[in-house]
Amino acid sequence: MNDLGSIAERLAANAYAVDEGHAHIEVNQEVVQRTGSGPLLVRVCPAHVYSQGEGGRIEVAWAGCLECGTCLAVAPDGALTWHYPRGGFGISFRSG
Numbered sequence: 001m002n003d004l005g006s007i008a009e010r011l012a013a014n015a016y017a018v019d020e021g022h023a024h025i026e027v028n029q030e031v032v033q034r035t036g037s038g039p040l041l042v043r044v045c046p047a048h049v050y051s052q053g054e055g056g057r058i059e060v061a062w063a064g065c066l067e068c069g070t071c072l073a074v075a076p077d078g079a080l081t082w083h084y085p086r087g088g089f090g091i092s093f094r095s096g
């Protein structure tokens with residue numbers, strides 16, 4: 001650990017303005033199931049936003065998204081609908 005603190009401490013300093021009712025990430029379950037990409041989404045997200053539920057369904061707790069774009073970069077075509085939150089909403093980084 002350095003003077004900036006651990007990753008967990010730095011992430012805890014972030015602030016989120018959640019745009020209730022306006023998810024900026026949507027999962028196309030059919031594409032995710034067909035391509036078997038669910039476990040990849042769960043594994044790559046640094047914020048642990050994705051989880052795999054009953055029947056392999058992928059859930060997304062988008063309110064905790066860091067807007068890093070990693071999931072979008074690795075997801076198969078059509079698996080995700082992803083866009084930045086509306087202005088004034090989303091994450092504010094407070095530590096480096």
Ligand code: SF4
Pocket residue numbers: 025044045046047048049050064065066067068069070071072
């Ligand atoms: Fe997770 Fe980054 Fe995708 Fe947000 S953009 S859901 S933080 S991988």
